Amino acid sequence: MLKGVLEGCVLEIINRGETYGYEITRRLNALGFTDVVEGTVYTILVRLEKNNLVDTEKKPSDMGPPRKFFVLNDAGREELRKFWEKWAFLSSKMNELKERER
Amino acid sequence: MLKGVLEGCVLEIINRGETYGYEITRRLNALGFTDVVEGTVYTILVRLEKNNLVDTEKKPSDMGPPRKFFVLNDAGREELRKFWEKWAFLSSKMNELKERER
DNA sequence: CCAACTACTTAGTGATACTATGTAGTGGTA
């Protein structure tokens, strides 16, 4: 059910400020997507990087291994904008379908 | 983006009354999902049948070849109920994500 | 020193939708 949606969530989280995979995973979990695991998030991040939607930077951490931070670039912000546009469309159509003829 | 959602839409359309693949496709198109084609819908219908969520009946048509009509059975209605439940969850979480910190 | 937590990576699989193509009935029209 998350297909096509999770990537948008990751973009949105990154857009709120530089962050890294492990933290993104925990934020998604906190949001309610409790069974999203690290592997899933990292594959999305690899895809985002491959598609040139993000810039990355390795930084040391106090808590463990170095973190790979992500920020959206212009293409990433445009992708995010399109994502919310598609979501709004889908959402409105689904409500239309759900509410019709009750 | 439709991944996991389209099957629910098809269940909902069938639940409104006995219908068949070609008509379901046109209804989805009319709803706004303009690039959903017959092939997509038929593969979903095959899946629904394989998973025993629908009952089927062939009936002649005035307009062309015989139609294969679908109705939801108990399992199908339960699946539909769960689908809307999941949609409501996803939808609320997405809004939460979208609206936070603006 | 080892368990728990932090943090990243990737190969393989599965679910779902899309592409492309084929078959066939019916009706209109040139």
Next chain:
DNA sequence: TACCACTACATAGTATCACTAAGTAGTTGG
């Protein structure tokens, strides 16, 4: 009557995206 448009179903192959599972490695506390 020959052809085209529309109706209607079917399916093999592909692509996309997320999930499973496993591994590597740094840090901290008991």
